[in-house]
Amino acid sequence: MILKGIAKKGAYYDSVTLMMVSKEIYKIEGVAESSVVMGTNENKAILKSAGLWIPEFEPLSDTDLIICVQAKNEEAANTAIKSVDSVLKMLRSKKDDLGSATAHSFEQAVDQLPGANLSLISVAGKYAAREAKKALNQGLHVMLFSDNVSIEEELELKKLAQKKGLLVMGPDCGTAIINGVPLAFANMVKRGNIGLVAASGTGLQEVSTIISNHGGGISQAIGTGGRDVKKEIGGIMFIEALKALNNDPKTECIVLISKPPHPEVLQKISDEIKKIRKPVVGILIGGDPTIIKNAGAVPAGTLEEAALLAVAISKGQDILVVPENIKKRRDDLKKAALELVKKAQGKYLRGLFSGGTLCDETQLIMKETLGFIYSNAPLNKDFALADLWKSHKNTILDMGEDEFTSGRPHPMIDFSLRNKRMLEEAADKEVAVLLFDVVIGYGSHLDPASELIPVIKKAKEISPNLLLICSVTGTNDDPQNRTEVVEKLKNVGVIVQPSNAAASELCEQIILSLNSK
Numbered sequence: 001m002i003l004k005g006i007a008k009k010g011a012y013y014d015s016v017t018l019m020m021v022s023k024e025i026y027k028i029e030g031v032a033e034s035s036v037v038m039g040t041n042e043n044k045a046i047l048k049s050a051g052l053w054i055p056e057f058e059p060l061s062d063t064d065l066i067i068c069v070q071a072k073n074e075e076a077a078n079t080a081i082k083s084v085d086s087v088l089k090m091l092r093s094k095k096d097d098l099g100s101a102t103a104h105s106f107e108q109a110v111d112q113l114p115g116a117n118l119s120l121i122s123v124a125g126k127y128a129a130r131e132a133k134k135a136l137n138q139g140l141h142v143m144l145f146s147d148n149v150s151i152e153e154e155l156e157l158k159k160l161a162q163k164k165g166l167l168v169m170g171p172d173c174g175t176a177i178i179n180g181v182p183l184a185f186a187n188m189v190k191r192g193n194i195g196l197v198a199a200s201g202t203g204l205q206e207v208s209t210i211i212s213n214h215g216g217g218i219s220q221a222i223g224t225g226g227r228d229v230k231k232e233i234g235g236i237m238f239i240e241a242l243k244a245l246n247n248d249p250k251t252e253c254i255v256l257i258s259k260p261p262h263p264e265v266l267q268k269i270s271d272e273i274k275k276i277r278k279p280v281v282g283i284l285i286g287g288d289p290t291i292i293k294n295a296g297a298v299p300a301g302t303l304e305e306a307a308l309l310a311v312a313i314s315k316g317q318d319i320l321v322v323p324e325n326i327k328k329r330r331d332d333l334k335k336a337a338l339e340l341v342k343k344a345q346g347k348y349l350r351g352l353f354s355g356g357t358l359c360d361e362t363q364l365i366m367k368e369t370l371g372f373i374y375s376n377a378p379l380n381k382d383f384a385l386a387d388l389w390k391s392h393k394n395t396i397l398d399m400g401e402d403e404f405t406s407g408r409p410h411p412m413i414d415f416s417l418r419n420k421r422m423l424e425e426a427a428d429k430e431v432a433v434l435l436f437d438v439v440i441g442y443g444s445h446l447d448p449a450s451e452l453i454p455v456i457k458k459a460k461e462i463s464p465n466l467l468l469i470c471s472v473t474g475t476n477d478d479p480q481n482r483t484e485v486v487e488k489l490k491n492v493g494v495i496v497q498p499s500n501a502a503a504s505e506l507c508e509q510i511i512l513s514l515n516s517k
Contacts, residue, residue: 001032004077005054005068012038012063014122017091019409024087026408026416030076031069035408036084038124039064040148046402062126062148106134120183122146128171129153136160136168144170144225145184151232154225158236167244168237170225174443175201177208177221185412187441188477192217194310195251197241199224199258202355203285203303205439205473206500207257210307212475213482213498216314219251220244229261229269238265239272246276253313254280255306256297259360260287270295281309285357286364286379303361304499330505337509340495345465346432347514349373349507350425351396352418354411355473355500358437359398362504369508370394376401391425394511396435412444415451426459426466432514433467434459435507437500440474440485448480449488456492467510469495471503 013021018036025034035052037043039060047053052068060066067084071077103109110116119135121128125148132142136157144157149171161168169176175198176183180191187205189212198204201223208221222241229235238258245251254276261269261284273280273295280297282289283306289299298319300306308322349370353359356377363372363379372380376388377398385392388403397404399411399418411418418436425431438448445451459466470489474482486496497503 001070001072002074002077003052003054003068003070004074004081005052005057005066006081007039007057007060008065008067009060010063011065012124013065013088017088019413020091021084021087023409023414025069025080025083026414028076028080028083030072031080032072033070034080035066035068037066038062039066040125042148042402049403062124106131106138110138110140117141118143118178120145125149125171129157132157132168133160136164136166139164139166141167142169143173143176143183143223144168145173146170147172151227151230154227155233155236158228158233162236162240167222167240169223172227173201173223173225175204175221176223177218179220180218182442185439185441185443186221187212187473187475188479189221189475190215190217190477191219192314193219193250193252194255194314195219195245195248195253196221196255196257197224197238197245198222198256199226199229199238199261200285200357202439202473203257203283203357205355205441206303206358207255207283207307207310209441209473209475209482210304210499211311212477214308214311216307216311219248226259229258229265231262231264233265235261235265235268238269242269242272242276246278252278253310254278255310256280256282256292257285257303257306258283258287259285259357266291273297279313281306281313285360302365302499302501303357304501329502333502333506334509337506337513340467340506340510341513343465344432344467344510344514345463346428346430347511348428348430349394349396349433349435349511350391350428350431351435351507352421352425353396353398353437354400354418355437355439356398356400358439358471358473358500359396361500362435362507363396365501365504366394366508366511369512376403391428397421412439415445415448415455419451419455422455422459423462426462429463431463431466433469433507433510435503436468436470437503438470438472438474438485438489440472440480440482441478444480446479449485453488453492456489456494460493467495468493469497469503469507471497471500473500 040062069080119140120143122145128146224237282292282297283300372383374395
């Protein structure tokens with residue numbers, strides 16, 4: 001293998017464009033690894049840890065483009081590097097062909113679209129806060145897709161928005177549904193009377209799609225960015241979004257989705273819940289539900305339960321039916337696991353996730369029975385993998401984390417790295433179960449089955465008794481059509497469950513049964 005790289009000074013491109021460039025590079029024969037990123041300190045650190053570092057990259061800044069390729073030979077590396085310019089040119093040409101008006105400044109954009117009240121910002125983190133401030137001063141709500149915004153800038157923006165009665169979703173907010181319009185990584189869901197506030201992108205997707213698939217509907221789904229519930233930010237936008245939904249006449253039930261907020265922030269949120277005139281369901285993934293329960297909210301143990309509770313409330317149904325149905329489902333999964341174990345071999349679980357929140361939820365579901373699980377994002381730091389590229393015992397990976405996505409498209413878009421890992425796990429004779437998620441919707445791969453099916457067939461050839469289990473987050477109104485994706489996966493032997501929680505519970509029971517032999 002050889003490593004080659006070049007830099008382009010002052011050549012800024014947004015993350016979506018770079019993802020598309022990376023995807024094209026991976027198609028070139030002989031390319032093993034590549035990275036096309038802006039020269040931020042965070043990206044440079046990731047390149048070093050991934051073995052893609054060239055010393056000449058050190059002085060580069062976040063407005064400089066880094067192109068690095070690891071290939072089988074010099075010819076393949078040179079071809080890949082040279083292809084970057086042609087791919088960028090092709091992408092620019094596609095944008096020009098759309099024939100839409102192009103604004104060369106924020107002010108021009110506002111003039112071209114009078115009456116707009118929301119700005120979606122995806123620029124280098126160095127400039128993102130400045131552009132967001134412009135939008136707020138123009139009276140626009142902000143969805144800040146950009147990351148690499150300092151926490152000090154985030155706090156300043158959110159205080160300004162709060163003062164102006166506006167929302168700042170983000171930074172690093174990848175999912176929202178506003179007035180029925182999916183923004184960034186989001187799904188086409190039914191309209192209805194359930195409002196969501198989420199400091200978790202895939203958590204929002206899982207809950208909103210389960211609600212829609214079970215006959216409920218979404219009024220608004222407001223993302224806040226994961227840092228909002230940290231002590232430094234104080235839950236400013238989480239609380240402002242909660243207030244907004246409380247005042248929204250089309251919202252009759254509210255669902256709160258988050259990893260555990262800082263205790264001081266959780267208390268603020270709980271104090272606000274007490275003022276809400278509408279029923280509130282809360283899912284704090286891994287957090288103590290007591291505080292929000294005492295504040296009057298209905299706590300949920302999983303994302304699925306939160307969704308089903310909200311549907312029941314929105315329809316005026318008895319919510320006690322929800323835990324009863326979930327218990328019955330779990331009993332059925334125990335019986336199914338006993339049958340599946342008869343043809344299984346090995347003893348370990350390997351989970352490969354594109355959704356970080358789904359990865360967390362799975363670990364939490366299994367913690368009480370299987371204990372802590374090895375991961376690149378473990379619940380217990382003692383279970384951090386020593387080598388990200390080598391699983392150990394029961395292992396669950398968040399493949400959307402930076403160490404896996406540097407210079408690559410997100411695994412919801414490009415399945416190549418996860419596919420490779422699936423075959424590696426299948427070759428391990430101690431692996432009994434392979435668990436994975438499929439997250440569809442806007443922004444995700446348009447035909448996930450076409451990417452997964454050849455790999456699943458190959459995995460079955462390598463390990464005929466391997467159990468492959470997954471859930472599909474999405475709806476039939478998404479471009480990919482959830483039912484079609486599910487049927488295609490079932491046809492090649494994948495055991496598809498209706499939710500990530502159900503898939504995790506089935507895997508849990510299988511591993512417990514195998515270990516009790």
